[in-house]
Amino acid sequence: MAGEIQNPIIRVRDITVQFGATRVLDGLDLDVKRGEILGFVGPSGAGKSVLTRTIIGLVPKVAGSIEVFGVDLDASNTSQRRNVERRWGVLFQQGALFSSLTVRQNIQFPMREYLRVSQRLMDEITIAKLTMVGLKPEVADRFPSELSGGMIKRVALARALSLDPDLVFLDEPTSGLDPIGAGDFDELVRTLQRTLGLTVFMVTHDLDSLYTACDRIAVLGNGKIIAAGSIADMQASQHPWLRQYFHGKRARAVMG
Amino acid sequence: MNGDPKLERIAKGNALALCATGTWTASFAPVLERMVADAEKLAGGSQSIFIDVSEVSKLDTFGAWLIERLRRSLTQGAVETQIAGLSANYSSLVDEVRRVRAMPVTDTSAVTITGMLEQIGQTVAGIAGTVAGLIDMLGAVLAAGARTLIHPRSFRLTSTVHHLEQVCWRAVPIVVLITFLIGCIIAQQGIFHFRRFGADIFVVDMLGVLVLREIGVLLVAIMVAGRSGSAYTAELGSMKMREEIDALRTMGFDPIEVLVLPRMLALVLALPILAFLGAMAALYGGGLVAWLYGGVDPEAFLLRLRDAISIDHFIVGIVKAPVMAAVIGIVACVEGLAVQGSAESLGQHTTASVVKGIFFVIVMDGVFAIFFASIGM
Numbered sequence: 237m238a239g240e241i242q243n244p245i246i247r248v249r250d251i252t253v254q255f256g257a258t259r260v261l262d263g264l265d266l267d268v269k270r271g272e273i274l275g276f277v278g279p280s281g282a283g284k285s286v287l288t289r290t291i292i293g294l295v296p297k298v299a300g301s302i303e304v305f306g307v308d309l310d311a312s313n314t315s316q317r318r319n320v321e322r323r324w325g326v327l328f329q330q331g332a333l334f335s336s337l338t339v340r341q342n343i344q345f346p347m348r349e350y351l352r353v354s355q356r357l358m359d360e361i362t363i364a365k366l367t368m369v370g371l372k373p374e375v376a377d378r379f380p381s382e383l384s385g386g387m388i389k390r391v392a393l394a395r396a397l398s399l400d401p402d403l404v405f406l407d408e409p410t411s412g413l414d415p416i417g418a419g420d421f422d423e424l425v426r427t428l429q430r431t432l433g434l435t436v437f438m439v440t441h442d443l444d445s446l447y448t449a450c451d452r453i454a455v456l457g458n459g460k461i462i463a464a465g466s467i468a469d470m471q472a473s474q475h476p477w478l479r480q481y482f483h484g485k486r487a488r489a490v491m492g
Numbered sequence: 493m494n495g496d497p498k499l500e501r502i503a504k505g506n507a508l509a510l511c512a513t514g515t516w517t518a519s520f521a522p523v524l525e526r527m528v529a530d531a532e533k534l535a536g537g538s539q540s541i542f543i544d545v546s547e548v549s550k551l552d553t554f555g556a557w558l559i560e561r562l563r564r565s566l567t568q569g570a571v572e573t574q575i576a577g578l579s580a581n582y583s584s585l586v587d588e589v590r591r592v593r594a595m596p597v598t599d600t601s602a603v604t605i606t607g608m609l610e611q612i613g614q615t616v617a618g619i620a621g622t623v624a625g626l627i628d629m630l631g632a633v634l635a636a637g638a639r640t641l642i643h644p645r646s647f648r649l650t651s652t653v654h655h656l657e658q659v660c661w662r663a664v665p666i667v668v669l670i671t672f673l674i675g676c677i678i679a680q681q682g683i684f685h686f687r688r689f690g691a692d693i694f695v696v697d698m699l700g701v702l703v704l705r706e707i708g709v710l711l712v713a714i715m716v717a718g719r720s721g722s723a724y725t726a727e728l729g730s731m732k733m734r735e736e737i738d739a740l741r742t743m744g745f746d747p748i749e750v751l752v753l754p755r756m757l758a759l760v761l762a763l764p765i766l767a768f769l770g771a772m773a774a775l776y777g778g779g780l781v782a783w784l785y786g787g788v789d790p791e792a793f794l795l796r797l798r799d800a801i802s803i804d805h806f807i808v809g810i811v812k813a814p815v816m817a818a819v820i821g822i823v824a825c826v827e828g829l830a831v832q833g834s835a836e837s838l839g840q841h842t843t844a845s846v847v848k849g850i851f852f853v854i855v856m857d858g859v860f861a862i863f864f865a866s867i868g869m
Contacts, residue, residue: 336836353521357554364557364592373593381833400518400552431584432553 243306245270245403245435246291251300253283253290260286262459263300268403273429273436275446278456279477284439285329287456288405291437292326293317304403322350324403325396329411331388333380339366339391340376343398350399365394368431370424386417390424397428406438410445418442422449443486455481495549496520499527507540510562513547516555524555528562541566546577556582556589622826622848629748629826630818633756636749651754659720660762666719667712667766668773674711675774676781678702683786692786696793697800699778704805708771709763710857713816716763717849721824724755725845728828729838737829747829756821763817764810771809804869812860816853823849 244267253261260283268274278284289295291302293309302309304320312320333342343362347353353361363373369390380388389409396404409425410418422445429436440446446453447467454464455478463473471482497514510531516524545551545559559575566573578586640647682695728751731737737747775797782788788796827845831838 335834347518351518351521353518353554354525357521357525357558360561360592361554361557364553364589367592368553368588379834397553400554427584427588431588433581 243270244268245305246437247303248287248291249301249303251287251290251302252298253286253295254298259459261290261297264456264460266454266461266464268435268437269452270435271429271433272451273425273438273449275450275453276437276439276456277441277446277453277481280441282456283459284456285407288407288437288439292324292405322399323401324405325399325401327389327392327396327404327406327409329407331380331392333388333392333395335380338377338379339383342380342391343395346395346398361398362394365397366391368397368428369394370420385412386414386421389413389421393424397432400432401434403435403437406436406440408439408441410440410442415444419444419448425449497524497527497548497555499531501531501534507542509542509544511544511547512559513549515550516548516558517550517552518554521554521558524558528558531562532565540572541574543573543575544577545575545582546579548582551582551585553585553589556585557592560586560589560592625826625830626822629752629822632748633752633822633825636746636753639749640753646749648750648754651750652757655755655758656761658723659716659758660765663716663719663762663766664769667715667770670715671708671711671770672773672777674707675699675703675777675779678707678774679778679781680785683782687786693788693792693796695778695782695786696788696796699775699782700797700801701805703771703774703778704801704809706809706857708774709767709809709812709816710853712767712770713763713813713820713853714850716759716766716817717820717824717853718846720759720762721820721849722842722846724821724824725828725831725842726838728752728825729831729841732829732831733833733838752821752825755825756818759817759821760814763820764813767810767813771806808860808864808869812857815860816856819852819856820849823852 246266246268248264248266251261251264252259264287266287276284276287286295290297291304305323307316307320309317309320333339334345337345340359340362343365344358347358347361362376366373366375371387371390371394375383375387375391380391383391389412393404393406393409406425410421413421422442425436425438426449428434438445438450440450450467452465453467453470455462455470455475457475457477462475463470463478470478473479473482495514497512497516497520500511500513502509502511514520543559543563548555563573563575575586679695679699682698683692686692686694728737731751737751740747740750779790779793782793783790824845827841827848831841
């Protein structure tokens with residue numbers, strides 16, 4: 237176990253992703269350490285979501301290797317892969333809740349597939365998860381179309397957490413939330429990371445999230461990681477985009 | 493370090509200690525649940541219970557909740573309960589779980605006779621609602637059409653042409669192929685049975701009347717309901733789901749005028765054209781089979797066809813086409829705009845669109861048959 241702590245939970249090496257003639261990711265390397273919250277930023281269209289989707293296995297890559305929990309995803313067989321997938325949770329940008337299932341059924345869906353648990357325990361855990369993400373138990377029997385945008389994100393997080401994963405991917409979790417809601421969400425991610433010992437990979441545009449929630453920040457540009465480190469490292473960086481991002485009007489407003 | 497979870501009982505006079513050990517995680521949930529249930533039952537006699545979790549090697553939400561469930565049920569049985577030995581890592585998780593408000597699960601109500609009767613009543617009321625919805629949409633489309641006549645500049649020509657291509661031009665190959673085959677089959681069956689009476693040549697009469705009056709237009713209408721009606725419902729339905737229709741409305745556009753009218757118009761233009769092409773293909777197929785299989789050469793076929801049918805047969809068939817197109821279009825658009833937020837609802841309404849479309853087409857055909865019979869056409 238000691239060795240596992242040393243090794244990064246995600247190890248991405250030399251990843252190249254191409255759509256037609258445009259190269260989105262070009263020989264990218266990235267490590268995510270166990271137990272940290274990594275904020276992932278970059279200009280719009282730089283390929284942040286593409287990298288997330290490549291790690292999860294939704295976008296095919298041209299070259300490179302991806303190791304998650306020490307398992308090389310290209311070399312793994314189906315059961316190894318299934319095992320890895322059971323240990324991660326994904327929060328999609330739009331929530332991606334199953335629209336024909338209730339909130340309760342959405343959260344119980346992975347449990348039903350992967351665990352043999354009694355209905356009573358599943359119901360109780362569902363309520364526990366909803367409480368953890370800051371929702372009332374009464375929400376459980378509503379359909380996704382009857383929820384507000386913020387509630388959808390919270391329910392989607394509860395579903396991502398339903399199997400008690402070790403790693404969660406959050407794709408712009410605070411986009412579309414009001415500043416108070418977004419602040420709550422950052423706080424929530426922090427709390428859950430502390431209580432459940434999560435590792436969080438968070439794609440975000442939200443400067444507040446970077447300041448309050450993230451332990452480390454990685455910046456994507458030109459298909460590569462142009463910088464990685466703490467928020468202080470980012471502010472000290474001389475890279476033009478970083479300077480603009482962390483010293484622009486909005487950044488000053490956040491820091492001030 | 494990781495081991496099967498256990499819950500050991502150690503009696504200390506009046507007090508009882510429960511020692512939890514091993515891995516308390518989701519994968520062991522069935523075992524854990526059984527152990528906790530046993531502990532709940534057996535602990536009744538003692539006055540205070542001490543749950544020691546210091547030996548637990550791994551804990552997740554499932555394990556933490558089961559410990560919390562045990563604590564709650566013991567506390568309810570008037571037993572003083574304490575949890576001890578929590579490591580710093582896990583105490584916040586247990587605190588988090590402690591905040592969970594237990595809520596009885598309200599199950600969906602059982603089937604009762606009143607419930608069934610209510611459902612029947614609602615279905616009947618739903619039929620009336622369907623008809624009202626269709627008339628409503630017909631009115632809205634006509635009103636939008638009238639507005640466009642007054643202000644011809646608001647007419648969406650590009651959209652209409654685009655839909656005309658989709659529902660007419662692109663439908664030609666499949667419509668022609670299927671009607672051709674149906675023409676072949678009618679001719680072959682006719683010849684096969686008429687030959688016994690030596691009445692081979694009457695197959696031409698049957699083919700001509702049947703194809704021009706009924707089969708041509710009815711078959712094509714059913715195909716169009718399945719092909720284009722379902723597409724209309726799915727398009728409008730997914731636009732409804734993604735709030736695109738609301739967006740149109742807020743920009744001051746009438747969705748009926750922008751989305752429904754071009755589609756309706758395209759369909760009303762397309763169906764007569766397709767019905768005509770279909771009838772020609774069926775006659776051609778029938779003539780081919782009559783020649784190759786029945787020995788009726790093409791000249792004799794055409795001569796007989798000219799005697800057997802009149803322009804009335806053709807008019808009877810083609811007049812029905814635009815009306816059926818309107819019925820299919822209105823049903824499809826009503827269903828599309830009735831889609832709710834879920835993927836399931838989109839599927840239900842697309843199915844309903846095709847089923848209702850075909851049903852109303854056949855009903856309309858019956859109404860036309862009575863009408864033409866009474867005016868002697």
